[in-house]
Amino acid sequence: MIHAQIKLNRHDPTRALEMLGRAQSYEMGIPTPHIAALAVLYLRGYAYLGAGQNKEAAREFQRILERPGIVLNSATGPLAHLGLGRALAAGGETANALAAYEDFFALWKDADPDIPILKQAKAEYEKLQ
Secondary structure: OHHHHHHHHOOOHHHHHHHHHOOHHHOOOOOOOOOOOOHHHHHHHHHHHHOOOHHHHHHHHHHHHOOHHHHOOOOHHHHHHHHHHHHHHHOOOHHHHHHHHHHHHHHOOOOOOOOHHHHHHHHHHHHHO
16 A cells, blocks of 8 residues: 555556555455555545546545445545545536535534645635536
8 A cells, every 4th residue: 555655646546556456355454553444445546536537436435435334433434525526526527526525524524624635625626616
């Protein structure tokens, strides 16, 4: 996962996808300590998004959202709503994207408004409207 994240940071989503393929048999496991549940799916979602494969990206984020019993209180869960919104927006599904962003905002309603990811999400949301 670390090497895949490095590839994503270097704008090489195709290589990141190749690297994440190696983790496929472990991706539904729960890491100990419980800090990044379903992180392989999350990274794969962003790798697909970076590669312009928006439907595949949306599917990976949706897979996270369908497993609240694994995600529990990991940040991966709420952030999957944002990833889903971004994937849907990139695929031209504006109404569904707006709904995903709104789900993200509902979960972060009490968060510090100066958190960079929240500020970025709000700016993206405004552009979609």
